[in-house]
Amino acid sequence: MTRELPLDIRLMNVTSRALLWLFMLGALAVAGNWLVQRPWWAIRSVRVEGNLQHVSATALRGEALPRLQGNFFTVSLAAAQQAFDQVPWVRKAVVQRVWPLSLLVTLEAQQPLAFWSDGSSVVGLVNTHGQLFEANLGEVQDMALPSFSGPAGSEGRVAQMYAELSRDFAPLKWKIVKLEMGAEGNWRVQVEDGPRLDLGSDHDAQAFQQRLQRFLVLAPRVQARYGRALTSADLRYSNGFAVRLAGVDLPGGKPDSKTTQRQGKAREHR
Incomplete structure (x- = not known):
């Protein structure tokens, strides 16, 4: 019959084995660390x-x-x-x-999408993910990138609006060269060799799209009817838009009767 060892002896044996294992693991860790630090693994x-x-x-x-x-x-x-x-x-x-x-x-x-301006000078580039980054601007001068501007941190929102407007403008073959987001969320667009557009706010996305689509449908008709290109348009009205036509003088900074008449007729045909 095997005699059971006293408790204190059994505890000492367990402790001894644990210490031995800890020592062996420590030795292996030291050896492993020494090994991986060798110049062989450069x-x-x-x-x-x-x-x-x-x-x-x-x-x-x-x-x-x-x-x-x-x-x-x-x-x-x-x-x-x-x-x-x-x-x-x-x-x-x-x-x-x-x-x-x-x-x-x-x-x-980085895939540059546009220049980013603080309103007075170019301060960086916006990539296709709507992120601002710094680079040598001289490397992209021949890429004919559009110019974006807006409140700090709005680069992503402006890039998103650019993509949306580019799709909307595609049937008219309009290319955006400048897109501005105002502090109050108002949007202004400059079309290459085309009009400057005041789109108003997009806080009400549905109303914004309705105003924009109405203008895009009627703008070619207005130009065809009067035989003149649009130089600017104001889309902030809920039931129409105001336009300015090429070749119409504005003495004193105010529309003359001819311009006012054309703006009125443009509203009548909406």
């Missing part, structure tokens, strides 16, 4: 893929690569991604370990 290559049209190789070498700290096992992928995200024209970077001893960096480049 990163040997960094492969960059993606749309690199505007991304400078010089910027990658000078700004991102020097910030990669550690070897293949110890490098922080989050820190590496942040380093590449800071490179001009990079919207998003994904960094992965690739055996043997390499990093794969996949870059998503």
Whole structure:
């Protein structure tokens, strides 16, 4: 018959085994840490893929690569991604370990949609996601980008409105060159070689669309009837719109009778 060991001896045995396991695990951790710190695991290559049209190789070498700290096992992928995200024209970077001893960096480049103005000067670019970013504006001068402006933080809303209006204007082949969002939510548009439009507020989206669609249907008829192009239009009226026609003088800053008559007739045909 086996005699049961006293409780204190059993506790000592359990403690001894636990301490032994802790010692072994600690030794393995120290050995593992020593092993991964060896120069054998230094990163040997960094492969960059993606749309690199505007991304400078010089910027990658000078700004991102020097910030990669550690070897293949110890490098922080989050820190590496942040380093590449800071490179001009990079919207998003994904960094992965690739055996043997390499990093794969996949870059998503910024796609410029428009210049962003603070009302007096261009301060940056807006990408196709409606995000403001900084870049060398000289690199996009030949892209004929439109100009956006609006309250701080409204870049996404302005980009969304641009997309909506571009679809609405497509049947008339109107191209937007300037889009402004006022502090009160009023919208103004300049069409290339076309009229300047005061669209009013879009707080009531349904009413805004009704005013806009009514104008887009009737504007070509107004131009055809009077044989003159529209230079501006005010769509803020609930039951019509006012227009100004090319070649009509406005002495003293006030519409003459001819202009007033045409505006009145334009309202009559809505």
